Amino acid sequence: MSIQLIVLDVDGTMTDGRITYSENGDEVKSFNVKDGLAIVSWMRLGRKVAIITGRSSNIVARRAKELHIEHYYQGVDNKLEKLQELLDKLGLTMDQVATIGDDLNDYAILKAAKVSFVPADANREVEKIATVSLLSRGGEGAVREMIEYLILKEGLQKKFMSLWV
Helix, strand or coil: CCCCCCCCCCCCCCCCCCCCCCCCCEEECCCCCCHHHHHHHHHCCCCEEEECCCCCCCCHHHHHHHHHCCCEEECCCEEEEEEHHHHHCCCCCCHHHHEECCCCCHHHHHCCCCCCEECCCCCCCHHHHCCCCCCCCCCCCCHHHHHHHHHHHHHCHHHHHHCCC
């Protein structure tokens, strides 16, 4: 069964995990544009993307909308429960899921997914259970590396390249 859905954590995977506050209290996060292109490409291949994150931020909502990610959930305490709700809604199973996370609050979904990824700077406990430990750090192309790995494993290279050439 092929991977139909990738599930992304935000802080420490899509970003470098730093949270910066301005003097007026505005929150600042930096996203990697190469990750964004890979996410959009994955969806153009007919696959799905979801964000499930423990924190809540207007910045994450903006990034999800910018990338046209339909399924994004913030302020989630139990990521596995939220993922199962989404799978039920989409008619998918865990065998069709790949996920990326970097810390202990991602442990359950990393363990449950068919394929799980952690960035190079992930917590050691989640690294132990991940299918793939990436070379890239969070916010530095880890999501792109994950998607390129899946494109290769799923045999989608030609279809992927046809999006761009």
